[in-house]
Amino acid sequence: MAPMSKQPVLTPQSEDFPRWYQDVIAKAELAENGPVRGTMTIRPWGYAIWERIQADLDSRIKETGHENAYFPLFIPMPFFEREADHVEGFSPELAVVTHGGGAELGEPVAVRPTSETVIGDCMSRWIQSHRDLPLLLNQWANVVRWELRPRLFLRTSEFLWQEGHTAHASREEAVEETLRMHRVYYDLMHDTLAMNPVLGRKTAAERFAGAELTYTLEGLMRDGKALQMGTSHYLGQNFARAFDITFSDTDGQLAHCHTTSWGVSTRVVGSLIMTHGDDRGLRLPPRVAPVQAVVIAIRDEVAADARELHAELEAAGVRSRLDDDTHTGFGRRATDWEIKGVPVRLELGPRDVEQAAVTVVRRDTGEKASHPRSGIGAAVVRLLDDVQASLLAETTARRDAETRDGDGPDAVLDGGADGFTRIAWSSLGEAGEATIAEAGYTVRCLVSPDGGVPGADTPDDGLVAYVARAY
């Protein structure tokens, strides 16, 4: 057998990365374009991945004391106009419904691009006293932002996400919440998705419309471009003033709340593809893989053994799938599961059965080995942990190798470099930020010199800018 040596099914990454991305999405059956430009049909395999992310993040959100709720899709237009920066930021991508019930509406309604406003409106009624605080809410929803240049998962006019919205008595508490959720996102990405994003604070230019502070998680994709994978905002009292979210404090004084919002969307599926994928397809970290191990029965006569093996894996706690579709050639099936990114493949043929063994292939390295049939469950569990760890190690090493230091705008203008360039903010500034923008570079975030996340009161001066081209 000639291992791993077939014609590429996908466009190689080095040849045309965007094309590779599209190929993987199509061939792994993750998603496709919807009939309306910018919309996305998420296919079962893609949705299963999202559901794993969702389940993981949902439990983290609940563990930190938040409750899920659901707010309306339609929002009165005037709501947006109450917060000046917010309207300005979102009006270009707002979808507005002008007709309903066969007639023109007296008041057009917006389709939510985000829910600060409708939720703010509720908060103003739900909060009366400091005893009602903090109010910790989250919703899972779809939102619509009319996009001019859509890309599956990365930028679609409609996408799925989770948006947390909280209200607090003090700035200190709200900031703490903002940073807490920023950290929760990091845990999700690092521990579950095997990604190692750079954590930092957005510059004024990149801040969320209506926020005082925006914290971000910036991943580095395999083509050297950065991707914002999640954000957490301290909204100050901006929305509290706009929506009259007030409470009586312990002294009986009426005060405005401090609010936060934070979100992670189906975009992370795109980042998963571009962080771990290789020329053979997707490589899913075991913890998000809908199927962690696939048992391929090579020939009909081993179908019963394969079924047993599959049951054994399930008993060991592995999300296993049996592929006994021997009608389709072995090679075809092996490649299909590879493209779909299943972390471990167990091939069972007559030779294996004869030797009371099973051929085990790990997706990340392509390594193929024969393993005794006994004790296979525990061995696969160990192997999955290994794959999880090595994907994280690989992407971390890649990020570090593609991060360099520079000084001033010229650091990127001269080099035209991929990856991150670390530049002291003091040598860049808002003028430098504008200059590099013309060459397609942006300050992804500001980080403390020691690599930590800058606190809310840490001034920009003295921080280090991570600069990159971004999606």
Add this chain to the structure above:
RNA sequence: CGGGACGUGGCGCAGCUUGGUUAGCGCGCAGCGUUCGGGACGCUGAGGUCGCGGGUUCAAAUCCCGCCGUCCCGACCA
């Protein structure tokens, strides 16, 4: 909205310049058989208002006009 391209079975394309039999090809799909340890092969078969509307003509996928849609490049974005 500015610049460029393209709409032909599910997908990818050819045919159009020079109008003329039954609109082809690859992949995919269905049935049968041979295969099966890295995207197998053979045979048979299904599937098309040639984006839409109008015009020219004996005759339009092909020429003309209009419309619609899509994709790529620029200004915004989880």
